[in-house]
Amino acid sequence: xxxxxxxxxxxxxxxxxxxxxxxxxxxxxxxxxxxxxxxxxxxxxxxxxxxxxxxxxxxxxxxxxxxxxxxxxxxxxxxxxxxxxxxxxxxxxxxxxxxxxxxxxxxxxxxxxxxxxxxxxxxxxxxxxxxxxxxxxxxxxxxxxxxxxxxxxxxxxxxxxxxxxxxxxxxxxxxxxxxxxxxxxxxxxxxxxxxxxxxxxxxxxxxxxxxxxxxxxxxxxxxxxxxxxxxxxxxxxxxxxxxxxxxxxxxxxxxxxxxxxxxxxxxxxxxxxxxxxxxxxxxxxxxxxxxxxx
Numbered sequence: 001x002x003x004x005x006x007x008x009x010x011x012x013x014x015x016x017x018x019x020x021x022x023x024x025x026x027x028x029x030x031x032x033x034x035x036x037x038x039x040x041x042x043x044x045x046x047x048x049x050x051x052x053x054x055x056x057x058x059x060x061x062x063x064x065x066x067x068x069x070x071x072x073x074x075x076x077x078x079x080x081x082x083x084x085x086x087x088x089x090x091x092x093x094x095x096x097x098x099x100x101x102x103x104x105x106x107x108x109x110x111x112x113x114x115x116x117x118x119x120x121x122x123x124x125x126x127x128x129x130x131x132x133x134x135x136x137x138x139x140x141x142x143x144x145x146x147x148x149x150x151x152x153x154x155x156x157x158x159x160x161x162x163x164x165x166x167x168x169x170x171x172x173x174x175x176x177x178x179x180x181x182x183x184x185x186x187x188x189x190x191x192x193x194x195x196x197x198x199x200x201x202x203x204x205x206x207x208x209x210x211x212x213x214x215x216x217x218x219x220x221x222x223x224x225x226x227x228x229x230x231x232x233x234x235x236x237x238x239x240x241x242x243x244x245x246x247x248x249x250x251x252x253x254x255x256x257x258x259x260x261x262x263x264x265x266x267x268x269x270x271x272x273x274x275x276x277x278x279x280x281x282x283x284x285x286x287x288x289x290x291x292x293x294x
Contacts, residue, residue, distance in 0.1 A: 022257035024049035026080035026088035028073070031059035032177065032273070033212030034091030035280035037120065040235030041089070042262070044243055049261040051083060053290065056268035060173055061094040062142030062211075069144065073099035074107060075292055081112050086255040089242065090119045093141055093210050093234075097121060097148035116252055121150050123241035124208065124234050129159030131230055132206045136163045138197040141210035143168045151210060165201040169193045169211075176213045179279070186220055194224050208232045216279065265290040 027038045031054050038052055055061075055076055061069050073095040080088045090096045096119030103117055128137055139151045146168040155162050171189045175181050198204060207229060209215060215233045222231055246253040264287040266273040273287045 020086065020255055021084070022255055023084035023086060024051040024261065024263070025256050026050075026077075026083070026085035027052045027091050028076050028080065028088060028095065029054050029090075029092040029212060030061040030072075030095065031056045031213075032276045032280045033173075033214075035277060036212050036215050036233075037089070037091035037235045037238050039281050040239040041242060044236075044239035045246075046260060047258045049257040049259050050263070051080065051085060052262070052264045053079065054264075054266045054268075054273060055292070056266050056273060057292075058267065060142070061092065061098075062144045062170065062173065064094075064144065066098045066148075069094060069098040070102055074103055077103060077107075077117055078111070079290070079292060081115060086115050087252055088115070088117045089238070090117065091212055091238070093120055093150075093212065094144040095119070097145045097150040116249075118242070118245070120212070120234050120238050121154055121210075124210070124237050125151060125154035126158050126241070127237060128155060128206065128208055128232065129162040131232060132162065134203040134205045135159075135161055136201050136203045137165070137206045137208060138201060138204040139164060139166045139208045139210045140169050140172075140193060140197065140214060141166065142173065143170055145210055151208075163201060165197055165204060167193050167197040167200070169214075172217060173211065173213045176216050177276070181217050181220065186217065187224075190217060190220050191224050194221070198226070204229065206230045206232060209234065213280075264288070267292050 025048055027034055027050055038050060053076055055072060058072055077088055090100055100117065100119040108115065108117065146166045151166065152164045155164055175186050180186060205228060212234065218231065218233065225231060264285050266287050267290055270287045270289050274285060277285045
């Protein structure tokens with residue numbers, strides 16, 4: 001698998017990198033969905049320490065403007081840097097689509113040239129075309145991710161002939177967070193959105209769940225998929241790509257602490273956050289509150 005490959009920064013801070021005390025890998029999401037990615041990252045790389053932040057107080061990001069998502073995401077990235085993190089993963093498709101490139105190109109050189117911020121779209125785009133035999137892929141995502149056109153643009157760099165059809169599924173995240181994703185109410189919206197995506201591309205043979213919440217609907221989606229259509233989630237792709245990135249960038253890997261520690265923060269109610277984590281993360285946790293303001 002190809003790894004993260006979209007950094008243009010040099011090694012001007014390499015000496016400082018090696019001298020700094022190792023710190024956790026930061027994992028950010030607008031809410032709970034990033035926990036599905038963190039779970040797969042930990043399965044692949046359990047030795048590292050991880051610091052998770054869910055901006056639940058301002059979620060969802062999917063329908064917010066580019067400017068607002070960028071502002072919120074940069075604020076959270078700066079918080080990770082204040083905690084000492086040298087590497088931050090945006091485990092959120094909307095944040096990756098609307099904020100990552102600006103943060104990488106404009107902000108990091110000024111505020112933290114020796115640190116890195118990665119997203120979930122590029123590593124997915126690098127490999128998604130290899131799953132398709134018809135050269136036709138469907139992407140199910142939030143409104144924000146669809147409007148950004150990030151998936152068509154990124155996949156074109158690696159698979160120029162791949163046809164990418166997109167469908168926004170605005171009701172899926174609310175259903176999941178209301179714990180209604182296993183009930184009959186979810187069937188209507190799953191069938192509706194799948195019908196829409198196959199109306200756009202009849203030869204689609206791969207469906208990508210381009211929102212980190214959507215894996216919780218995986219079983220229900222598979223009930224309504226045509227025979228032979230592959231359903232792809234991002235967690236394992238991102239985990240594998242991160243492992244490759246750390247191997248290729250020892251100057252960053254050496255700054256990541258390895259005590260198997262996991263810490264969780266939310267900008268909203270810790271009780272509510274903790275009640276959701278078993279669903280998304282597969283285990284109970286005790287989170288802490290962090291007030292980022294507006």
